Amino acid sequence: MSHISHIDLDDRNLPPPTPEIEQERKVAMFDLLENNSFDLPKRDDRAVPDGPYHVDLSIKEKRLVFDIATEDEQKAAEFHLSLSPFRQVVKDYWAICESYFDAVKNMPPSQIETIDMARRGIHNEGARILQERLEGKAAVDTDTARRLFTLICVLHFGG
Numbered sequence: 001m002s003h004i005s006h007i008d009l010d011d012r013n014l015p016p017p018t019p020e021i022e023q024e025r026k027v028a029m030f031d032l033l034e035n036n037s038f039d040l041p042k043r044d045d046r047a048v049p050d051g052p053y054h055v056d057l058s059i060k061e062k063r064l065v066f067d068i069a070t071e072d073e074q075k076a077a078e079f080h081l082s083l084s085p086f087r088q089v090v091k092d093y094w095a096i097c098e099s100y101f102d103a104v105k106n107m108p109p110s111q112i113e114t115i116d117m118a119r120r121g122i123h124n125e126g127a128r129i130l131q132e133r134l135e136g137k138a139a140v141d142t143d144t145a146r147r148l149f150t151l152i153c154v155l156h157f158g159g
Contacts, residue, residue, distance in 0.1 A: 002051025004038045004144075005071060009151060010058030020101050021154060028150035036144040040068065040077050041136065049076045057148075059083065059155050066138070079137045083156065089126045090156045093149075096122055123149065 007029060011017075017025065038055070040048045049070045056067040063080040070076050096119045103112045127145035130152070134140060140148065 002039045002053065003036050004032060004055050005052035006054040007032060007151070008054075008056045009155060010056060011155060014155070017154065020097070024097070024150055025154045028147045028154070032144065032147040032151075036147065037139070037141045038144060039139040041139060043136075049074050051076075057151055057155065064152060064155070068138075077137070081133045085129050085133060086126065086152060086156065089122060089129060090153050093119070093122045093126060093153055126153070 009025070009029075038051065038053060040051070040053070042048050052071055053076060054069045054071065054073075056065075056069075058065045058067070060080075062083055064083055064086070065078070065080050067078045068076045096115065100112070100115045100119050103115050107115075123146055124142075126149035127142055130145045130149050131140060131142070134145075
């Protein structure tokens, strides 16, 4: 499989992130670029440029936009996904993250671990939804979907 070699988030119109959200973003971007699989399938007998890919991720007109180019800036694909399937899981994810951030400051490790397990479960659900929404558009493994879901949450936070 090919991979993402560069990713940009269009967050120009979003409010400034909290330190916790900024940390989530940094970790997701670092982990994504360190190890990911992202491949564009052939569509309608059209040739698809090989990766690695540069991905611009944004929200426009209440849709999640993937704008994908090759390393030499050749347009590879662009697709728009409805945000509706993500709304509840993003809301749940930020709610559990808030609980987790508070727990880290005030609770014993056993309680933090319980909240973190719930957070991972919601995160996995978001990754599963993303993989379903990307079907036929892009192939990603679970870890890549998890990291992309985190970035979607960061974009969605201000939306």
